[in-house]
Amino acid sequence: xxxxxxxxxxxxxxxxxxxxxxxxxxxxxxxxxxxxxxxxxxxxxxxxxxxxxxxxxxxxxxxxxxxxxxxxxxxxxxxxxxxxxxxxxxxxxxxxxxxxxxxxxxxxxxxxxxxxxxxxxxxxxxxxxxxxxxxxxxxxxxxxxxxxxxxxxxxxxxxxxxxxxxxxxxxxxxxxxxxxxxxxxxxxxxxxxxxxxxxxxxxxxxxxxxxxxxxxxxxxxxxxxxxxxxxxxxxxxxxxxxxxxxxxxxxxxxxxxxxxxxxxxxxxxxxxxxxxxxxxxxxxxxxxxxxxxxxxxxxxxxxxxxxxxxxxxxxxxxxxxxxxxxxxxxxxxxxxxxxxxxxxxxxxxxxxxxxxxxxxxxxxxxxxxxxxxxxxxxxxxxxxxxxxxxxxxxxxxxxxxxxxxxxxxxxxxxxxxxxxxxxxxxxxxxxxxxxxxxxxxxxxxxxxxxxxxxxxxxxxxxxxxxxxxxxxxxxxxxxxxxxxxxxxxxxxxxxxxxxxxxxxxxxxxxxxxxxxxxxxxxxxxxxxxxxxxxxxxxxxxxxxxxxxxxxxxxxxxxxxxxxxxxxxxxxxxxxxxxxxxxxxxxxxxxxxxxxxxxxxxxxxxxxxxxxxxxxxxxxxxxxxxxxxxxxxxxxxxxxxxxxxxxxxxxxxxxxxxxxxxxxxxxxxxxxxxxxxxxxxxxxxxxxxxxxxxxxxxxxxxxxxxxxxxxxxxxxxxxxxxxxxxxxxxxxxxxxxxxxxxxxxxxxxxxxxxxxxxxxxxxxxxxxxxxxxxxxxxxxxxxxxxxxxxxxxxxxxxxxxxxxxxxxxxxxxxx
Amino acid sequence: xxxxxxxxxxxxxxxxxxxxxxxxxxxxxxxxxxxxxxxxxxxxxxxxxxxxxxxxxxxxxxxxxxxxxxxxxxxxxxxxxxxxxxxxxxxxxxxxxxxxxxxxxxxxxxxxxxxxxxxxxxxxxxxxxxxxxxxxxxxxxxxxxxxxxxxxxxxxxxxx
Numbered sequence: 005x006x007x008x009x010x011x012x013x014x015x016x017x018x019x020x021x022x023x024x025x026x027x028x029x030x031x032x033x034x035x036x037x038x039x040x041x042x043x044x045x046x047x048x049x050x051x052x053x054x055x056x057x058x059x060x061x062x063x064x065x066x067x068x069x070x071x072x073x074x075x076x077x078x079x080x081x082x083x084x085x086x087x088x089x090x091x092x093x094x095x096x097x098x099x100x101x102x103x104x105x106x107x108x109x110x111x112x113x114x115x116x117x118x119x120x121x122x123x124x125x126x127x128x129x130x131x132x133x134x135x136x137x138x139x140x141x142x143x144x145x146x147x148x149x150x151x152x153x154x155x156x157x158x159x160x161x162x163x164x165x166x167x168x169x170x171x172x173x174x175x176x177x178x179x180x181x182x183x184x185x186x187x188x189x190x191x192x193x194x195x196x197x198x199x200x201x202x203x204x205x206x207x208x209x210x211x212x213x214x215x216x217x218x219x220x221x222x223x224x225x226x227x228x229x230x231x232x233x234x235x236x237x238x239x240x241x242x243x244x245x246x247x248x249x250x251x252x253x254x255x256x257x258x259x260x261x262x263x264x265x266x267x268x269x270x271x272x273x274x275x276x277x278x279x280x281x282x283x284x285x286x287x288x289x290x291x292x293x294x295x296x297x298x299x300x301x302x303x304x305x306x307x308x309x310x311x312x313x314x315x316x317x318x319x320x321x322x323x324x325x326x327x328x329x330x331x332x333x334x335x336x337x338x339x340x341x342x343x344x345x346x347x348x349x350x351x352x353x354x355x356x357x358x359x360x361x362x363x364x365x366x367x368x369x370x371x372x373x374x375x376x377x378x379x380x381x382x383x384x385x386x387x388x389x390x391x392x393x394x395x396x397x398x399x400x401x402x403x404x405x406x407x408x409x410x411x412x413x414x415x416x417x418x419x420x421x422x423x424x425x426x427x428x429x430x431x432x433x434x435x436x437x438x439x440x441x442x443x444x445x446x447x448x449x450x451x452x453x454x455x456x457x458x459x460x461x462x463x464x465x466x467x468x469x470x471x472x473x474x475x476x477x478x479x480x481x482x483x484x485x486x487x488x489x490x491x492x493x494x495x496x497x498x499x500x501x502x503x504x505x506x507x508x509x510x511x512x513x514x515x516x517x518x519x520x521x522x523x524x525x526x527x528x529x530x531x532x533x534x535x536x537x538x539x540x541x542x543x544x545x546x547x548x549x550x551x552x553x554x555x556x557x558x559x560x561x562x563x564x565x566x567x568x569x570x571x572x573x574x575x576x577x578x579x580x581x582x583x584x585x586x587x588x589x590x591x592x593x594x595x596x597x598x599x600x601x602x603x604x605x606x607x608x609x610x611x612x613x614x615x616x617x618x619x620x621x622x623x624x625x626x627x628x629x630x631x632x633x634x635x636x637x638x639x640x641x642x643x644x645x646x647x648x649x650x651x652x653x654x655x656x657x658x659x660x661x662x663x664x665x666x667x668x669x670x671x672x673x674x675x676x677x678x679x680x681x682x683x684x685x686x687x688x689x690x691x692x693x694x695x696x697x698x699x700x701x702x703x704x705x706x707x708x709x710x711x712x713x714x715x716x717x718x719x720x721x722x723x724x725x726x727x728x729x730x731x732x733x734x735x736x737x738x739x740x741x742x743x744x745x746x747x748x749x750x751x752x753x754x755x756x757x758x759x760x761x762x763x764x765x766x767x768x769x770x771x772x773x774x775x776x777x778x779x780x781x782x783x784x785x786x787x788x789x790x791x792x793x794x795x796x797x798x799x800x801x802x803x804x805x806x807x808x809x810x811x812x813x814x815x816x817x818x
Numbered sequence: 819x820x821x822x823x824x825x826x827x828x829x830x831x832x833x834x835x836x837x838x839x840x841x842x843x844x845x846x847x848x849x850x851x852x853x854x855x856x857x858x859x860x861x862x863x864x865x866x867x868x869x870x871x872x873x874x875x876x877x878x879x880x881x882x883x884x885x886x887x888x889x890x891x892x893x894x895x896x897x898x899x900x901x902x903x904x905x906x907x908x909x910x911x912x913x914x915x916x917x918x919x920x921x922x923x924x925x926x927x928x929x930x931x932x933x934x935x936x937x938x939x940x941x942x943x944x945x946x947x948x949x950x951x952x953x954x955x956x957x958x959x960x961x962x963x964x965x966x967x968x969x970x971x972x973x974x975x976x977x978x
Contacts, residue, residue: 732863
């Protein structure tokens with residue numbers, strides 16, 4: 005049986021990028037001095053989900069990075085380590101690495117292995133940074149066995165309880181062992197059979213525990229797998245018999261204190277295997293009663309240890325260590341239980357005795373728990389130094405992923421449940437189809453209304469009322485359907501805190517970023533395309549706009565600059581502003597540069613025209629080309645991109661107070677603001693963004709050049725006159741005084757289009773001509789007018805080119 | 819959509835027959851989306867004369883080809899009897915104007931013959947075969963190949 009996983013890849017890719025984005029967002033909002041535990045948990049959950057997903061789909065490179073990331077995060081959220089600024093940096097770069105890896109899996113370039121290693125090493129180092137002074141007692145042998153991420157070759161003993169149906173079939177067991185041999189050298193100690201379904205193997209491996217569990221995941225629930233350093237042999241039998249106990253499943257360092265359990269204890273425990281197993285279950289059952297406690301201290305298995313030490317009068321030293329270093333342990337349910345367990349306390353005082361253990365473990369269930377602690381207590385008192393070391397280790401070592409398993413799992417479940425409730429993933433085509441259909445409905449409704457308007461309002465009262473209702477409903481429906489494609493601007497804004505943070509650091513500037521109008525909605529297609537131009541503007545503002553703190557102080561400003569991103573609706577447009585409170589544009593400098601470049605400028609130009617020079621290709625006033633900006637490829641690209649989206653860019657600046665860049669965009673890519681004009685009985689749409697003015701031509705202003713080529717003199721400029729009727733081969737108005745001129749501006753410059761009449765201005769839905777036909781020169785698309793007829797949308801650039809060519813051809817002919 | 823390389827005689831099936839001038843043609847009914855009257859079309863700039871323009875077919879922009887003009891059949895009146903057959907060719911939708919739609923017929927391979935070289939208005943490349951039903955001769959057209967052909971210039975050269 006093989007399932008084609010690739011069909012689920014896309015879902016994984018999408019989800020992972022979402023997780024990465026939310027992780028980054030949370031990290032950036034994290035207050036380093038006083039991190040919110042909730043946020044840390046959320047970051048952790050995101051990392052964990054990525055790890056889980058990548059593991060499932062076999063993207064092991066991502067799994068290993070998230071594994072390391074999770075390790076440090078886990079310690080942070082348990083408040084074992086204080087959060088530091090460099091940790092946030094490390095997390096962010098780990099996020100970048102993960103994103104690169106994700107892109108690689110989607111067919112992008114290979115991720116730099118050195119970078120991955122560097123990030124992992126940095127995370128490990130941060131996780132280990134605090135370790136050194138809290139684990140002075142720790143033995144060298146323990147270090148290698150428990151620092152999971154270090155991944156040295158190590159010998160471990162792995163045991164697991166297999167489901168009966170696997171254990172009983174030798175072939176299945178062989179398969180399982182083969183799976184293990186892929187990652188480790190295997191020495192089988194106890195081979196499972198139909199009577200005993202326990203598997204014990206000694207592995208020599210470099211693989212992480214999580215990898216080993218992955219290898220076994222198909223055969224056995226990971227809860228039933230326990231992995232220990234090989235030197236813990238004696239304690240081992242005990243754990244084998246705890247099938248369902250989540251806490252024992254892990255390489256839980258805490259169990260190290262069984263290292264030196266005397267032989268008889270372990271035998272006694274074996275004899276009492278049933279009871280002990282119950283203890284394990286019993287404990288967890290009870291633990292679930294304290295959900296809060298479980299979440300914080302889910303590795304309940306550790307609690308008996310802490311509780312034991314705290315209450316064990318014979319070990320005052322440990323008593324001191326525990327509460328100080330592990331506040332969580334004190335809150336854990338284990339603690340309360342042990343304090344209240346009279347039997348347990350009594351036993352501790354009396355020190356070890358196998359018989360007594362057995363006796364006290366008999367009455368269920370409360371003193372059963374005490375039995376667990378007693379089981380540990382002989383070890384504790386016999387091997388004080390060893391146990392001592394263990395305590396230190398448990399407190400300092402990052403318990404990595406495993407310790408928090410049960411609590412985290414609960415969290416994940418709730419998060420997923422919430423997600424499924426609030427959103428669904430739908431293919432964009434389906435949405436577009438729906439939008440199309442609703443558009444049709446609107447036209448049909450308009451037709452109906454038109455037809456019904458001829459009826460006698462008294463006789464057809466009910467019909468007319470129904471049509472009124474229909475038109476209201478269709479309008480509402482169209483609105484809500486359109487809103488499906490709309491996404492909040494925060495999707496774009498959210499990436500900038502990171503950009504600003506990184507850039508400000510690089511440029512040694514202090515910048516505070518503000519966003520206004522995050523919830524302004526914009527079409528998904530526009531959201532995707534506006535990000536690049538905006539990134540450019542933000543970089544420009546940081547590099548050229550906002551000054552260094554020294555300069556700002558000298559200018560009497562707050563050393564910390566402010567960059568504001570603002571989005572709002574204005575009429576049928578979305579207006580996005582990038583505002584900085586920096587030095588503003590330098591008019592003299594721009595003019596000087598423009599003269600250098602040979603652009604047509606004069607000192608008397610209006611500010612507006614001067615600022616427009618910035619959009620000229622190759623224009624940069626920066627003295628030094630930095631890797632941030634200054635190469636002069638920029639504003640022209642920004643302008644072109646935004647105009648490509650049917651939008652406009654404007655600049656406002658005042659020296660010393662800053663610069664404001666305003667981007668005006670249509671609400672969606674599918675809708676265009678157009679001026680409808682009539683030519684030879686056909687309707688054409690001219691994109692309103694290209695229209696400068698329209699006027700009735702004066703015969704005196706028309707100059708005929710050689711041949712038929714005409715120019716029109718408008719406000720001191722001579723513009724080529726292009727007749728749309730001629731360009732499109734239509735039979736339009738010939739008499740120039742009977743028609744109208746529409747002055748448009750395209751890449752090629754200004755031109756005057758000669759049309760028969762102006763019909764109006766309206767928003768039109770852009771439809772592709774190419775879907776069923778082919779590209780038509782001079783036409784960028786088609787649209788359906790209110791009366792159901794098709795109108796062509798004019799591609800101004802192409803028409804200008806065509807018109808100029810026509811003119812010159814005619815000139816040649818003449 | 820697949821473009822079966824049909825050769826010689828078409829497989830049997832149902833065909834929509836229409837008249838163009840004096841001849842009766844049949845096209846695979848599965849390629850026909852619907853039949854509708856002739857509406858006002860929007861002209862396309864610089865298109866060949868047989869491409870009448872585009873119409874709005876429930877939100878889809880559909881080009882209309884007048885086969886009568888294409889094949890020089892003289893009679894180009896457009897009135898309430900003018901019929902447009904909307905075709906589904908590949909993923910494209912297009913309409914053809916014909917003189918009239920007759921009916922839907924069943925043609926089995928028994929009453930279909932390979933087309934001889936003859937003087938139809940249509941190039942034999944686009945003819946799948948000749949069918950006979952009740953004494954009438956029906957020219958079965960490979961409408962898909964015809965509409966995708968270069969000379970119809972409905973599809974970008976690279977796409978055909």
